[in-house]
């Protein structure tokens with residue numbers, strides 16, 4: 219039989235025009251999505267930087283923060299990029315040679331230069347904030363404190379950053395900015411969530427800051443700091459106790475034990491381990507405005523500091539450095555300072571963390587009674603055994619029994635935490651890789667990076683935005699092809715046998 223003609227009409231999808239349209243469509247979608255992704259990525263990768271130096275009583279730390287360039291003055295997360303610990307003591311210890319206070323900062327500032335792209339140096343703000351060590355120095359010798367500030371200023375101005383000043387922070391600022399840092403890093407401020415209180419223990423001062431429904435600032439207004447952040451109003455209670463950082467508190471405790479009997483030649487200190495035996499100078503203990511007025515008529519120049527290793531007696535010594543009797547407000551913490559009822563969760567950082575972490579006591583879900591028992595056992599451990607078990611400088615090692623006992627006494631007797639509310643405290647060092655402390659809150663405030671009102675944010679996240687545009691582009695393309703198919707003259711006719 220003669221060869222049969224073709225049975226079917228050629229598949230319309232194989233027509234060159236359809237193929238070209240499909241290819242163009244696919245290219246268009248791929249181009250659209252690529253442009254969307256690349257356009258946004260390149261911008262997001264640029265960062266801005268800020269540097270804050272925390273000139274504390276015991277040491278100075280330099281922090282570099284970074285944030286996406288497009289998102290400052292917005293909710294963009296500022297994070298810690300680098301931390302440098304300045305070698306040596308705090309700047310307040312350089313009174314005899316103030317220029318050395320400036321020189322001590324050089325190596326960390328050089329590190330900062332290496333960690334921030336060179337072209338960003340001139341627009342990187344540089345701040346230095348000094349805390350309780352310099353507060354004490356100012357009280358003791360105001361011109362010496364001016365000299366130290368001049369010296370550090372000279373060094374800071376010698377670097378290519380945008381120097382914004384070196385100043386003494388007030389205790390309220392230190393407390394309030396620590397609270398801002400913790401709540402900013404925990405993302406509580408943008409959403410107006412219940413905030414976390416901040417407990418900061420330094421070497422020379424200690425801060426407590428929290429929001430209480432029962433505090434509006436009318437009673438003891440000096441303790442109130444008001445903020446409007448991301449559209450939410452806060453009245454924060456904050457107080458900084460000068461001389462109640464752990465190093466000055468140790469002086470208070472030693473003064474309490476040595477001020478009697480015109481300066482004894484030896485004291486048995488229950489806050490140090492049995493077998494501890496060090497000769498110390500009276501001058502070194504009383505060389506601080508926190509205790510100088512208690513100085514006894516000293517007969518001997520030195521005294522022998524012996525350890526008794528008794529937690530309960532140590533608690534008694536520490537309690538004696540607080541004044542619980544006078545209070546002219548409705549309620550007080552100690553030393554006649556007003557404190558509203560404690561409320562919510564608390565983050566305890568700086569020395570709270572260092573000490574409790576060393577003692578393996580950071581877990582606050584453990585009952586307080588157990589924590590105290592463990593600390594009591596630690597204090598009762600002989601000094602020879604403690605020295606064998608730990609490889610850290612003896613000066614620091616000797617003080618952990620005192621410091622742990624001080625922390626628990628300050629919290630329970632001073633701030634009125636109870637065995638029930640103890641578990642609302644979390645010992646923290648970092649939140650999402652940034653150290654807890656006042657520095658981040660200070661920079662956020664000075665760079666106006668926390669807006670008073672909630673910023674207008676795009677309704678979709680970046681990922682949802684790319685996904686929606688991609689899906690829509692594909693959908694439109696399919697609809698277009700379907701319309702094309704239905705309009706094509708022969709496409710919608712059944713293939714016929716010719």
Ligand SMILES: Nc1ccn([C@@H]2O[C@H](COP(=O)(O)OP(=O)(O)OP(=O)(O)O)[C@@H](O)[C@H]2O)c(=O)n1
Pocket residue numbers: 273274275276277308349350351419420421422423424463464465568569572573
């Ligand atoms: N790894 C560390 C670091 C510090 N410390 C001690 O913790 C205390 C406080 O440290 P910090 O928070 O850095 O306080 P400063 O900023 O120095 O003091 P202040 O804020 O009171 O000026 C000091 O006694 C310090 O010796 C510690 O025990 N272990």
